[in-house]
Amino acid sequence: MSQGYRLTASTGIHKGDREYQQDQVALLSHARVNGCVLAVVADGMGGRSGGRKASDQVMLSARQLFERFAPENDSPHELLQQLLKEAHLVIKLTAISAEQEPHSTVAAFLILPNGECHWIHAGDSRIYHFHGDRLIKRTMDHSYVQALVDRGELTEEEASHHPQSNILLGCLGTESDPPMAYHVIDQVKPGDSLMACSDGVWHYFTNAELGSVLAGLSPREATEFLIDKARSRARGGGDNLSLVVVRIEPLVGTPSAIRR
Numbered sequence: 001m002s003q004g005y006r007l008t009a010s011t012g013i014h015k016g017d018r019e020y021q022q023d024q025v026a027l028l029s030h031a032r033v034n035g036c037v038l039a040v041v042a043d044g045m046g047g048r049s050g051g052r053k054a055s056d057q058v059m060l061s062a063r064q065l066f067e068r069f070a071p072e073n074d075s076p077h078e079l080l081q082q083l084l085k086e087a088h089l090v091i092k093l094t095a096i097s098a099e100q101e102p103h104s105t106v107a108a109f110l111i112l113p114n115g116e117c118h119w120i121h122a123g124d125s126r127i128y129h130f131h132g133d134r135l136i137k138r139t140m141d142h143s144y145v146q147a148l149v150d151r152g153e154l155t156e157e158e159a160s161h162h163p164q165s166n167i168l169l170g171c172l173g174t175e176s177d178p179p180m181a182y183h184v185i186d187q188v189k190p191g192d193s194l195m196a197c198s199d200g201v202w203h204y205f206t207n208a209e210l211g212s213v214l215a216g217l218s219p220r221e222a223t224e225f226l227i228d229k230a231r232s233r234a235r236g237g238g239d240n241l242s243l244v245v246v247r248i249e250p251l252v253g254t255p256s257a258i259r260r
Contacts, residue, residue, distance in 0.1 A: 003179035005190045006092075006135065007037060007111065009246040012223030016231065022051035023198050023242035024059050028066050038066045039244040040083075041125045043198040047100030054091045054104035054173055060212035062108065070076040074253040076110050077182065080120040083108060084172065084180055091173035103173040103250035107139065111246065117185040117194065122178040123171035126202050129185060130193045133211035142170035142179045148248055160203060190250035193219075197226075204230040219245040 015021040022044035030036035041254060042058035044051030061083050069079050084106060095101050105123025112118075119127045124141040140146055144167040145159040170179035188194075193214040202210070205226070213222050222245050231238055 003249050005115075005188075005248050006251055007035070007246055008219050008249055009039075009244065010039070010219035010223045011242075011244045012044055012227050013242045014227050014231065014240070016240050017234065017236055018238075018240055021240055022055055023114050023200065023240040024055040025196075025242040025244055026059050026062060027244050027246070028063065030069070030071065033113060035069050036063060036071045036111065037246065038108065038110050039194070039196050039246060040108040041154065041196040041244060042107075043105040043123065043125050043200075043240065043242070045094065045104065045171075046102040046176045050095075050100040051104070052103035053094050054102035057090050057094065058083075058104050058106050058172065061090070063088050071112050076112065076116070076118040080108055080110060080118060080182065081180055082122060084122055084178055088178050092228070095173065095186045101173065103168075105168070105171050105198070109194055109196060109246075111188060111194075115187045115189075117188050118182070119185075119196075120180055120182050122180060122243075123168050124166075125196065125198045127183075128193075128195045128197075128202075128207075128210060128214075130195075130211050130214050131189065131191050133208075133215035135211055137183065138190075138207070139181060139183070141168075142181070143168050165203075166199075188248045190248050192248040194246045195243060197223040197241070197243035198241060200241035201226055201230055201243050204233040214245065214247070219247050 024042045040062045042055035048141040090119045105125040107121040107125035109119035121139045128138045129136040162182030
């Protein structure tokens with residue numbers, strides 16, 4: 001890549017203390033364009049087959065759309081919107097044959113060769129952007145407790161322990177159209193980390209803890225550490241866990257890296 005940085009990345013997934021895995025995670029590298037990657041996390045809900053079918057559909061839509069995506073010509077915004085719309089529609093159609101109503105969250109970010117990063121999400125799977133250990137921005141959940149936090153009726157700390165913290169106000173597969181919260185980072189920089197994860201991961205950590213882990217460990221070490229720590233903090237009651245971490249690393253010793 002000509003920007004003077006390289007990407008290092010890792011994914012992690014664990015079924016936690018659940019009987020079956022309904023989370024799905026993918027990190028896709030563009031087949032034709034170097035430095036173009038798509039990261040996707042989906043947390044399926046709705047019975048054993050329903051939830052898994054829903055998260056599988058998110059991944060299938062992501063792979064098919066990304067395969068056809070031409071970074072130099074196509075709109076990143078349209079790609080991500082289409083991912084949500086297409087998966088939402090097919091999940092609704094599979095509800096006819098599923099044992100329960102299938103739904104899924106989605107959190108996806110796309111990094112382009114020019115250093116732009118675009119993200120979109122629906123539900124309570126999150127995307128975090130850190131520089132070093134400092135949180136720059138994270139997604140806001142489409143959930144009942146986040147709405148209470150937004151209105152000043154709960155603190156972030158209270159929300160994480162609220163008995164109704166699992167109630168979503170928007171996701172894929174519902175009767176109404178899914179929310180599509182969109183964000184653009186104009187330029188990723190060496191020292192940045194991006195993480196998408198399901199609530200089975202983020203529920204057990206503060207922003208400061210996540211920042212410390214992502215700054216201090218490699219993506220592979222960070223994914224393993226966060227899964228292990230979340231598992232121990234769940235004390236036998238943990239949800240499925242999935243996450244993808246991408247770090248922007250300087251190209252050590254190159255003139256472009258020094259200029260940056």
